[in-house]
Amino acid sequence: MSELTEVLGRIERDGEGVAAVFDRRYATSPDDLWSACTEPERLARWFAPVTGDLRPGGAFTIHFDDADTPSCRVVSCERPTRLVWEWPVGGAVTLVTVEVGAEGDGARLRLRHERLGAGQAAGYAAGWDTYVRRLEADLAGAALPDWDETWIALHERYRRA
Secondary structure, X not given: OOOOOOOOEEEEEXXXXXXXXXXXXXXXXXXXXXXXXXXXXXXHHXXXXXXXXXXXXXXXXXXXXXXXXXXXXXXXXXXXXXXXXEEEEOOEEEEEEEEEEEEOOEEEEXXXXXXXXXXXXXXXXXXXXXXXXXXXXXXXXXXXXOHXXXXXXXXXXXXXX
């Protein structure tokens, strides 16, 4: 697992908004990585419980520990390689794109959360960084990093970016 002194993603300007971008290789198959990123029972282990209609056009809710995020919507799903969904953030609709592919004897995850406001980017980047670390641990069958401790350690690094 990566040390907390290293950020795993980057923040990019994206037209009017900002994007948090992650490109990670995992020691698993593309099919297993796709399942971990799209099946509710697997998402609940490393991300958060998700309920609702997970088909294109369907609405779903993310149930985080501190609050629910309703009105997310699946934009497109090209199983088993690409999922795009809308995530409402502070009155705006942001866009999350998840791409999964083979890489050597493992799998690559490319995740992009775009249309974020400049003031939101550091928090969402630290959040996604925490989640990709938790995904790595879950895929390896290891203990998941503590959410609060990891996010706090990473937030300032992303804020400076």
